[in-house]
Amino acid sequence: MNKSCDIVRDLIPLYLDNVCSQESRRFVEEHVEHCESCKKELSENRIEFDSMTFKSDKEEVETMKKIAHKWKKDKSISFMKGIFFTSLLATVACPILYNIIGSKVLEDGMLVEPFALIPLAYLFLLITIISGIILAIKSRIRSNQ
Numbered sequence: 001m002n003k004s005c006d007i008v009r010d011l012i013p014l015y016l017d018n019v020c021s022q023e024s025r026r027f028v029e030e031h032v033e034h035c036e037s038c039k040k041e042l043s044e045n046r047i048e049f050d051s052m053t054f055k056s057d058k059e060e061v062e063t064m065k066k067i068a069h070k071w072k073k074d075k076s077i078s079f080m081k082g083i084f085f086t087s088l089l090a091t092v093a094c095p096i097l098y099n100i101i102g103s104k105v106l107e108d109g110m111l112v113e114p115f116a117l118i119p120l121a122y123l124f125l126l127i128t129i130i131s132g133i134i135l136a137i138k139s140r141i142r143s144n145q
């Protein structure tokens with residue numbers, strides 16, 4: 001093994017990582033054209049390098065998938081929490097509004113009452129109960145994982 005072989009072997013990792021200068025690249029390429037042992041060394045290193053890169057890429061994709069999955073779950077739980085608290089607030093607000101607005105009799109004898117608020121309160125109560133149940137189930141599923 002001569003001196004340039006030593007240099008080439010030192011340069012191989014940098015060459016594969018694409019971080020050496022153009023001149024060094026050319027030097028490695030020209031050298032392996034006529035040096036079988038360095039050519040072999042380069043191809044062996046390349047296989048190792050490729051498998052390492054491939055593995056870390058796969059691991060990265062897996063990690064990203066896990067994070068995306070967790071985010072998606074957190075998002076759906078946050079969404080259910082939003083529905084739960086909004087409808088809970090509306091359930092409480094409707095009867096209060098009903099009492100504040102009250103009822104009045106118009107001059108022509110027509111009774112005006114904010115009746116719609118009563119069924120709305122029940123509707124929001126139903127939504128609160130359903131979203132509360134879904135939220136409890138989702139939270140339990142998540143804590144079991």
Ligand SMILES: [Zn+2]
Pocket residue numbers: 004005006008031035036037038039
């Ligand atoms: Zn060589």
